[in-house]
Amino acid sequence: MRDALWAALKTVNDPELHRDLVSLGMIERAEVGGGVAQVKVNLTTPACPLKGQIEGDVRSAVLAVPGIKEVVVTFGAMVRTGGQPALPGVKHVLLVGSGKGGVGKSSVAVNIAASLARDGARVGLLDADVYGPSVAHMLGRSAERVTANAERKMQPLEAHGIRFLSMANLSPAGQALVWRGPMLHSAIQQFLKDAAWGDLDYLIVDLPPGTGDVQLSLTQTIQVTGAVIVTTPQDVALIDAARAIDMFRKASVPVLGVVENMSYFVAPDTGLTYDLFGRGGSQKLGGLPLLGEVPLDMEVRKDSDAGEPAVLAHPDSAAAQALTGVARALAGRVSVQALADLPDQLPVV
Numbered sequence: 440m441r442d443a444l445w446a447a448l449k450t451v452n453d454p455e456l457h458r459d460l461v462s463l464g465m466i467e468r469a470e471v472g473g474g475v476a477q478v479k480v481n482l483t484t485p486a487c488p489l490k491g492q493i494e495g496d497v498r499s500a501v502l503a504v505p506g507i508k509e510v511v512v513t514f515g516a517m518v519r520t521g522g523q524p525a526l527p528g529v530k531h532v533l534l535v536g537s538g539k540g541g542v543g544k545s546s547v548a549v550n551i552a553a554s555l556a557r558d559g560a561r562v563g564l565l566d567a568d569v570y571g572p573s574v575a576h577m578l579g580r581s582a583e584r585v586t587a588n589a590e591r592k593m594q595p596l597e598a599h600g601i602r603f604l605s606m607a608n609l610s611p612a613g614q615a616l617v618w619r620g621p622m623l624h625s626a627i628q629q630f631l632k633d634a635a636w637g638d639l640d641y642l643i644v645d646l647p648p649g650t651g652d653v654q655l656s657l658t659q660t661i662q663v664t665g666a667v668i669v670t671t672p673q674d675v676a677l678i679d680a681a682r683a684i685d686m687f688r689k690a691s692v693p694v695l696g697v698v699e700n701m702s703y704f705v706a707p708d709t710g711l712t713y714d715l716f717g718r719g720g721s722q723k724l725g726g727l728p729l730l731g732e733v734p735l736d737m738e739v740r741k742d743s744d745a746g747e748p749a750v751l752a753h754p755d756s757a758a759a760q761a762l763t764g765v766a767r768a769l770a771g772r773v774s775v776q777a778l779a780d781l782p783d784q785l786p787v788v
């Protein structure tokens with residue numbers, strides 16, 4: 440019956456990866472005794488957007504095996520990498536960029552990080568927006584200062600389960616940074632390589648807006664898994680977003696998807712929906728996966744000023760749900776990308 444159980448599991452495909460769970464090495468354990476099957480599925484990310492569907496598919500395939508009356512499905516997760524890790528201990532570096540400033544890039548980056556961490560991933564957040572660092576404020580830690588550990592490496596700060604580093608925690612508050620390209624390059628290098636990030640599944644990098652030195656420096660010096668573009672839906676933002684996409688393509692960084700922020704607004708008093716900036720405009724960016732449409736929501740702004748990401752402070756709001764969806768869709772895209780180049784038969788993990 441054990442063979443029949445494994446054969447049944449071999450008929451279940453991961454809906455995103457389009458390969459069966461057995462050859463993907465995702466079945467950690469499958470046993471049967473007294474008509475009860477115990478199956479442990481090791482997902483490719485704890486933020487798997489399709490966990491419910493996988494559970495349902497496993498359940499129906501296993502219950503079709505003669506003699507099995509009950510099935511208990513449990514889950515674990517191990518984030519995979521396609522090749523070498525980006526940095527020692529860091530599996531994926533994900534850039535969050537935008538063409539235009541003020542479109543909500545940092546808000547999206549912070550909420551992606553918080554959502555992935557809440558789902559159980561080990562997450563770092565690097566604020567590479569050195570001219571306008573806002574991550575520390577959005578995490579409620581702008582007053583803290585970064586210290587060095589015994590190995591003289593920068594020790595990332597921690598908030599809401601996220602390890603993070605921001606220029607705001609290094610320089611005196613309120614002071615402007617007047618840096619040229621080479622200095623920026625070395626600051627970014629230090630943030631990446633002279634910091635004790637530890638083991639991370641995802642290191643999210645909040646880039647400055649536009650297509651400048653920091654972006655170039657990052658894409659040229661480490662193996663980046665991919666980039667996410669945040670835009671609002673109106674044409675002036677889309678024109679700049681298209682430039683940012685072009686820059687990533689030229690630097691051979693895969694663009695994993697687009698987030699349409701401030702996509703629409705639901706008036707809290709009337710419940711009427713307003714497409715203030717032209718909801719759906721991001722489709723004009725042509726063919727890139729849309730990771731989510733995040734509404735304009737006063738709570739998102741208030742939560743970020745209060746230092747608690749909306750996905751944690753108001754998880755049931757439409758904006759938080761959309762941001763959670765963005766984080767999970769992104770994690771799914773990363774898994775697809777990591778497994779795309781792997782051989783047909785993977786070892787069981």
Ligand SMILES: Nc1ncnc2c1ncn2[C@@H]1O[C@H](COP(=O)(O)OP(=O)(O)OP(=O)(O)O)[C@@H](O)[C@H]1O
Pocket residue numbers: 537539540541542543544545546547568571573647648700701733734735736737738739740741743744758
């Ligand atoms: N969906 C949203 N609803 C309401 N307010 C939002 C939303 N997204 C972002 N904001 C607010 O808009 C402002 C700008 O957001 P944010 O700093 O994230 O943008 P940015 O693109 O990173 O800006 P910069 O160009 O300075 O890096 C912030 O006050 C933020 O709280």
